[in-house]
Amino acid sequence: MRVHVADHPLVTHKLTVLRDENTPSPVFRSLVEELMTLLAYEGTREVRVEPLDIVTPVAPTTGVRIADPKPLIVPILRAGLGMLEGMVKLLPSAEVGFLGMARNEETLEPTTYAERLPDDLSGRQCFVLDPMLATGGSLIAAIDFLLARGATDVTAICILAAPEGLQAVEQAMAGRDVTVVLGAVDERLNEHGYIVPGLGDAGDRLYGTV
Ligand code: URA
Numbered sequence: 001m002r003v004h005v006a007d008h009p010l011v012t013h014k015l016t017v018l019r020d021e022n023t024p025s026p027v028f029r030s031l032v033e034e035l036m037t038l039l040a041y042e043g044t045r046e047v048r049v050e051p052l053d054i055v056t057p058v059a060p061t062t063g064v065r066i067a068d069p070k071p072l073i074v075p076i077l078r079a080g081l082g083m084l085e086g087m088v089k090l091l092p093s094a095e096v097g098f099l100g101m102a103r104n105e106e107t108l109e110p111t112t113y114a115e116r117l118p119d120d121l122s123g124r125q126c127f128v129l130d131p132m133l134a135t136g137g138s139l140i141a142a143i144d145f146l147l148a149r150g151a152t153d154v155t156a157i158c159i160l161a162a163p164e165g166l167q168a169v170e171q172a173m174a175g176r177d178v179t180v181v182l183g184a185v186d187e188r189l190n191e192h193g194y195i196v197p198g199l200g201d202a203g204d205r206l207y208g209t210v
Helices: 009-019 027-041 081-090 137-148 163-172 202-207
Strands: 001-007 050-055 060-066 071-077 098-103 109-117 124-128 155-160 178-185
Touching: 009 027, 009 155, 009 178, 027 081, 027 124, 027 155, 027 178, 027 202, 050 098, 071 081, 071 137, 071 155, 081 124, 081 137, 098 137, 109 137, 124 137, 137 163, 155 163, 163 178
Parallel strands: 001 178, 071 098, 071 124, 124 155, 155 178
Antiparallel strands: 050 060, 098 109
């Protein structure tokens, strides 16, 4: 498994505004989308392409296009939905599947409550979107799910991670074709499973407390 932490002043700047408890939902939503575009740029470094012959106004040349089968983007509901637009902007030909995962607030274990994915993911590159890599439980479950259906490789894009959760994902995914792209790795996880300093509950901040 590979880990890439974005090291860019624009990412840090946008993250700072995102973390601020006074940042209202509409600003939070646009910042998540902007951050996602920056992280998607890193996350798609290995996206599969194939040669494409074209003719410019000056001369024939060979470029590339996104190869078939098209990549699959999988936002984890609900907070991952906030990252979807930013990702789709960069990879418009990708397909989108959905995984609904929630954590049991007592055991902190993940449960799958919704799934809309192709049965067979053979040969597919998958991009999982989940803003907060906290305990790592739901991300591990989501990646396992996709690999078990035949995905060739999985890239997870998260805005923030706790070191404990990142270590858990690294242990679970050792030796597998998995990449995790992060905006930042924070200090720790608190006793309620929140990332410290973090940004609070990403779903609530995106969509309110419903
Ligand atoms: N999920 C969140 O939304 N925030 C955290 O800090 C941890 C998990």
